[in-house]
Amino acid sequence: MFHLLISIILSSTILAQSSHNHHKPGPEITLKKSLSFPTFGPNNINQDITLLGSAAIPPQAGCIQIPEPENPHSSAGRAIYASPVRLFDPSSRLPASFETTFSFRIWGGPDDSGPTSGGLSFVIAPDELTTGRPGPWLGMLNDACEDDLKVVAVELDTRMNPEFGDPSDNHVGVNLGSIVSAASANASSAFGVRLNDGELHWASIAYDGTNKSLSIFIGPGFSVEKARPEARPENGVRFDNIDLSPYLNEYMFIGFSGSTGDDNHPQIHSVCSWNFTSATRARLRVPSPESCASKIMVGDDGNIPSKTPSSFYIFVAVVALVLMIMISLFFNRKKRESYEFSDEMAVVGMEKKRPVPPNRAWKFSLAEIYSATRRFGESQVLGSDRNSVTYKGSLLNGSNVVVKRFSMEAVIPVRRRMMEEVKTIGKIRHPNIVPVRGWCFDNQETIVLYEYVGNGSLDKWLFGFGVVPWTRRFKVVKDTAEGLAYLHSKGLAHKNVKASSVFIDVSFRALLGDFGFVLSLGEASARFEAMVSQKVDIFEFGVMMMEVVSGRGRETGLLDLAWALHESGEKAKLVDRSLNPDQAVRVMDVGLMCTLNENRGRPSMEEVVGYLNSERPLPDLPTTRPVSLFPYSSTTGLCSGYSCGSFK
Template sequence: MLAFLPFHLATLHLILAPAYSGAAATGGGGGGGGGGGSFIYHGFAGANLTLDGVAAVTVGGLLVLTNGSLQTKGHAFHPSPLPFRDPGSLRNATAARSFSTTFVFAIYGQYADLSSNGLAFFVAADTAVLSTALPGRFLGLLNDTDNGDRRAHVFAVELDTIFNAEFRDINSNHVGVDVNSLRSVCATDAGYYDDATGQFRNLSLVSRNAMQVWVDYDGAARQVTVTMAPLGVARPKKPLLQTTVDLSDVVLGTAYVGFASATAVLSSRHFVLGWSFALDGPAPALDIGELPALPPAWPKPRSRVLEIVLPVASATLVLAVGVTIYSLAQRRLRYAELHEDWEVPFGPHRFSYKDLFHATKGFSDKQLLGEGGFGGVYRGALRKSGMEIAVKKVSHESRQGIKEFVAEVVSLGRLRHRNLVQLLGYCRRKGELLLVYDYMPNGSLDKYLHGGNGSRGAIDWPQRLHIIRGVASGLLYLHEDWEHIVIHRDVKASNVLLDSEMNGRLGDFGLARLYDHGADAQTTHVVGTMGYLAPELGHTGKATPATDVFAFGAFLLEVTCGRRPVEQDEENNRVVLVDWVTEHWRSGSIVDAVDTLMPSRFNPEEVSLVLELGLLCSHPLPSARPTLRQVMQYLDGDMPLPDLSQTYTASFAMMEPIYIAGSSTTI
């Protein structure tokens, strides 16, 4: 490890290598470094850093990478590239030079145990890659295109506060080493090893407490070492993680060093208090006493109004007090909630009814987004954060099963996937539950496929294929990649919502199953929508991943053809979409089933693939349907789609008896 190189070898190298060290900063707000190979910043007031995105430096010298705005990114990096290759030294000229850095950071989330995305220290061959980076899950480092591309030439140590199954994150509070991808080559829980006891102590990255990180790269051993500890605790002897990484292909000459951070749907602020860096030697030690102060850890309590005690001098004053008490009692009844002792552990996931009442303007009809099978959905904006939300009212008169219901709501609130509508929490009143979600500004996919007012057929084929891939990815996460299996039970276009970038997000996941609490245990309650229900549900009533795949097959055909799974034609005859597409396939004209109102041209091979995959997912036999992982492999071209034989497609005739008139009726 670099920090423990023998003194005489380090000295020999510094004598033979070209002189390349920058001026060190001193004082509380100084910054160092011009173009040298080492620098130190005790605060960043007046520092010569390059900032972009929302990154800024406060008057007090704090480097603020993100300022609490949603869907933003921020970068701060040393203005001049550093020479990570040193052909003039005695070492292998093809190897990246050793380096060492240490920095102090803090993350302020909107909630004590929940944050938006984290931050990363990076080494990048070219800052152009940062200009095209996306916020949210990419930490402002990469995007969908260059993530995993060796040409990105980016190395990073991420301090990640979101669990993202797409990148195989281990949890929502981890440290990882990344090379050209947000899928870490090595990751571990955030924390440190106590020198006195040797025990591992967890650290919450979103605790709003300052922490120090040390990163060392040994160019000869091609080894990265990462250590962290609370600010004020000496560097632990045992590192947090150590892994082999060859940066020779990442830094081909000079490279930039700095920090990147991003936010998604939750407000967060990311701070850096101090930073030092050195090539071919240990980074200069930071003086904790010279670092700038962080903002208050929690919002200051409201100042109390001075209590004025006045004698009751007249009946008028008594009447005024009585009126005030009556008004307060009425106000309390308006915002009354149900609280029970078993809900204490769920506190961070509970919203106050008062906040939701004001957010939705008293659940005004003007805020009503729509009526679902279980209640109305209202648009709102939280007063303190400004965050836009959707609030779903669910009637729940019976107390039977309410504890299990809330427990499952909170459990589902831990789901984290870019193609699922985030369930943020709940509120409970007498006779009803309120579920709080992220607000999706572009509404449901259903209106673009079947709606009026010019929205019908308004999305082109690339957008539709992107939405299909997204919904498949979200379902795969529910079925296989989360810690529990979640069966959606109602996959359909009206339950796919579109965010500001027209990404498809599956909503109401698992809630159909949750609503069954309190039902008669001896009865079978089939939940879903006609046209999407798998045949076996009529016999067993048991939802499985295969029944979700069947509904997804109907969804594929619906999105591609622009038609509902079951419709009435002009002669009032029932038309089953899967049968209609099957006939097109048999006649060799499956591409002709595509939505004729879809704008612009489309790729016939992609349309044919999606339609045939829809038929495969709609097979009457559950064992013949693919899994969602196989579906993703087919869509990504990683595995060829099986041939649909005449014998195979003949079995689709088995499906017709399960359809009845009155399509798209939730049961």
């Protein structure tokens, strides 16, 4: 408390003194930023380049690839420079001037016959956490009408979409917060190149922030000499009146996005080298020209003049402020003493400035949660269960989050253990796990914030959106297994594995979220929880695999039916008619294996990943259902007696 009082006194004194000083703006300077990637390799991942969606840097390729060749259909991805770049000066309202050159290759993948679909774009985005939609959106936007995450892009588009005003299937376009280009040009007539001819090309994009003009040049072949400014031909394309100011924050993220459609000839986009330089205006903050000596007035007799100095008024103001604060703290302390875990309470309203975007989980104040969820407004509710209500929220930096607010009755018995577990899970980062963005243990509130995944949960896709192709279902199963295996390798458990806890991003990548924490096991002892949590995860994952294969919910007696069909040799009857029966039956076998007793063949999640990737031979299942296999309870979220057949 004393540290807080001292900080407030100093701040108040400085504020009062500053009211007498009229600082003139400092001299204008130019801030420059440059980066260079002659090639790309595994060392760039995470350190310099953030890969999202289907973007990858294969070890031997030396290039960013969007999408990965192994999964080219209906994919979207981004490769973003990991640190934000200053591209806008708030004081002058001027955008930065910048220039970027990069070499690229667009080719038709393993089967390059016939027309291809997709496109590559250089993007300027407000965060490094969002991937746009596949197909004609080129990975730039999540939705054509989206307002909260505007992106500036220069697109290299190889498909003509008349609904977006595309001039041809071989064009460049300038996109300002919209999928419809503000300006465009035919690449064949402007540059004499075919963008997706499979050859290595180079592109130069230069923007003049003062004159609001943007120039683009694309040339065949690539060499360092060709990319030098003095060596570039004059026949580039220049677009005037391109004002980026309305679409820029002070700091933005730069990189590349790409996507493919769901047709028979998707294409691969490679970026093999990249240079970027920018220059933006800024003003230095300089000290006041006044000095302390100029404030000291000594009379001829050596006495201080009788005029009351301004410092006296400052002193009186600070004393009054301190008294008010002490009274307020006294009453707040009395109020807090009625709650448990007072060491975790945050002062409501004391908002901390977050890095934009945050790169780790944070402790949020209740005031920030109120602001993000519109005071827990009904319009923000995403869902609820017996222990919690889930809301959609928007943080001050513009990013969306999922806010899960637990009821006090559910949390009281396990709150301290839950706090520790939330913070531990908050440190986990994996491509197939929804990141925990933060938490709030404020007064009586227990709240967990997750990153928002816009495509919803798996159960909505399986049971509400119509037919989901087998390739996507199988990818979801493998993605979820990878995430769960990673958690188990860290000695952690999910404790809430089900279709509604698996979320789908715009590239149809599956992310495991909505952790059960300690609530799943209620008042069970810590020892019992540690003993069964991972085993329960495996059992629940097995049931979820059968949901994916059959398209049926677990509440329909799915596990009993699956074992009955296995005993009669008719497992194919459970497979959704739209799926690949052979591969789906193998996944079903792995799912049944996950529901075996632990001492009778239940695999670890590491083994499950090996089975799904065909890296391990699949053991034979017992011909009949084990007698000690207990039925799954859809009401409790656990197996009967919390056992799942592990200890019977």
